[in-house]
Amino acid sequence: MYGLGILQGLTVTFKNLMRKPFTIQYPEERIPQHPRFRGEEFTWYEERCTGCASCAKYCPLGIIKIVTHPGKTNMQEGDYYAIDVFDIDIGRCMFCGLCVEACPYDALFMGSGFEEGQYRRQDLVIPVDRLRKASKRPSTWFRPQLEDKGYNPHTGKELSWRQVGRHQQPSQEDLKEKWAER
Numbered sequence: 001m002y003g004l005g006i007l008q009g010l011t012v013t014f015k016n017l018m019r020k021p022f023t024i025q026y027p028e029e030r031i032p033q034h035p036r037f038r039g040e041e042f043t044w045y046e047e048r049c050t051g052c053a054s055c056a057k058y059c060p061l062g063i064i065k066i067v068t069h070p071g072k073t074n075m076q077e078g079d080y081y082a083i084d085v086f087d088i089d090i091g092r093c094m095f096c097g098l099c100v101e102a103c104p105y106d107a108l109f110m111g112s113g114f115e116e117g118q119y120r121r122q123d124l125v126i127p128v129d130r131l132r133k134a135s136k137r138p139s140t141w142f143r144p145q146l147e148d149k150g151y152n153p154h155t156g157k158e159l160s161w162r163q164v165g166r167h168q169q170p171s172q173e174d175l176k177e178k179w180a181e182r
């Protein structure tokens, strides 16, 4: 019948007019990010970093550049090197987090931000000085020790290298308790 199609179309329009919108008015409004969000600015703790370059080796895109010299300045035990260059080219990063997974000393964490737009590609390289000065609000992604504490990088305080710690293996007592609960 003539006009039926228009009527059906208008019904859909009116139905949606009454619905709560799914979209928000960014940047005035913001959706809270999950604490495990893999943000782009990375959080790096120089005090925990030995300069082993595992993160650079595991990066499938080869976008982490590390240059070191033998030094005895870092606090992590074992053989260590002082860091001269630690550049991450986030312009080519896919935020897979493999570099964070590969870090044996929990020195590298994903960040929590997503607003790193730049006019020039070279400005998307995060140099070591910026990593050093950046606020330390690490994502909890692949870091159960932070999740266990209920840490949220979007609302919580900055964490020092001592506070980010390592994930401890649960004790036999903890495991027994856990299994007894099931």
Ligand code: SF4
Pocket (backbone or CB within 6 Å): 058, 059, 060, 061, 062, 063, 064, 088, 092, 093, 094, 095, 096, 097, 098, 099, 100
């Ligand atoms: S998140 Fe993935 S692509 Fe980005 S630097 Fe780390 S390993 Fe490379």
Ligand code: SF4
Pocket (backbone or CB within 6 Å): 048, 049, 050, 051, 052, 053, 054, 055, 056, 066, 102, 103, 104, 105, 106, 107, 108
């Ligand atoms: S893997 Fe970790 S300890 Fe090794 S160089 Fe990268 S950030 Fe430093």
